[in-house]
Every structure is written in C-alpha cells, then in structure tokens.
C-alpha cells in the first residue's frame with residue numbers, strides 16, 4: 776500500500792527542501808512514500824482567497840481515486856500523541872488501498888475537499904505555514920515508522 780503526501784505548491788525554501796528530502800529518504804526505508812505537488816494558484820488570474828481555495832480544491836480532488844483514504848492536515852482536526860499516531864498509521868496501512876495525506880494551500884481547504892476527507896488530523900492548535908508544516912509532518916511519519924518497528928528514535 777502506498778502512502779502519499781499531497782501538497783499545494785512547491786517547497787520554496789531550499790533549507791526546508793533539504794530537511795524534507797532527508798525525511799522522505801528515511802521513510803522510504805520503511806514504506807512506499809511519495810510527495811505529490813499540485814500548483815499553488817496564488818496571484819494568478821487575480822483570484823480571491825475563496826476562488827483560489829476552490830480552484831486548488833478542484834486540483835486536489837482530481838488527484839484522488841474513489842478508493843483512497845483521504846486524511847487532511849488541519850489545525851481543527853484530531854490531535855494524537857506520536858505513539859497514538861504510529862498505531863493509527865499502522866492500522867490504516869493495513870486496511871487502506873492508498874493513504875493520502877493532504878496539506879492545504881495558504882488559505883486551507885475548500886468545502887468540497889473537506890467533504891471528500893475521511894479524517895482530519897491536527898499537529899497542534901497553532902497554525903503553521905503550508906510550507907513549514909511539511910517538515911514537521913514528514914518527521915512525524917518517520918517517527919511513527921520507527922515506533923512501529925520498535926526502534927530507539929522516539930523517547931517519551
């Protein structure tokens with residue numbers, strides 16, 4: 776089963792790219808994992824915030840297959856400790872055809888994307904930039920992989 780992280784817009788900061796690439800490489804030792812980037816529509820065609828969210832939402836939905844288990848990263852979602860997230864991930868990986876995590880654009884998700892989602896998870900009650908959260912989340916996936924394998928990376 777493949778796990779995908781769908782993100783809106785390329786990662787701009789080269790330091791972030793280095794860190795994310797490092798975690799993606801590490802995760803690849805544990806499970807098939809891929810980042811898919813859809814374009815961020817900021818400043819194109821003079822779109823309003825709502826129009827940008829809707830247009831990006833349509834691009835997101837186009838990437839999804841009906842059988843996908845879709846998990847939105849959203850500050851209002853369910854919060855879990857890393858150990859809980861590891862157990863959750865292990866269970867989803869055993870049952871889902873394809874697990875797709877999605878990080879929204881700068882304005883978040885359109886109503887249609889919320890409607891399609893199967894789960895929403897929050898990494899904190901605070902808001903992170905759509906660029907920065909990628910580092911935090913890939914690190915958490917790597918951490919979960921090591922917890923599942925019983926490896927000593929995670930300490931409580």
Ligand SMILES: C[S@@+](CC[C@H](N)C(=O)[O-])C[C@H]1O[C@@H](n2cnc3c(N)ncnc32)[C@H](O)[C@@H]1O
Nearest residue numbers: 848849850878879883897898899901902903905
């Ligand atoms: C700048 S935030 C969007 C904020 C927007 N006002 C909203 O309500 O979603 C951009 C994206 O980063 C992710 N994000 C930011 N903070 C997060 C958090 N604490 N937990 C999970 N995801 C977060 C979400 O995917 C969000 O769509």
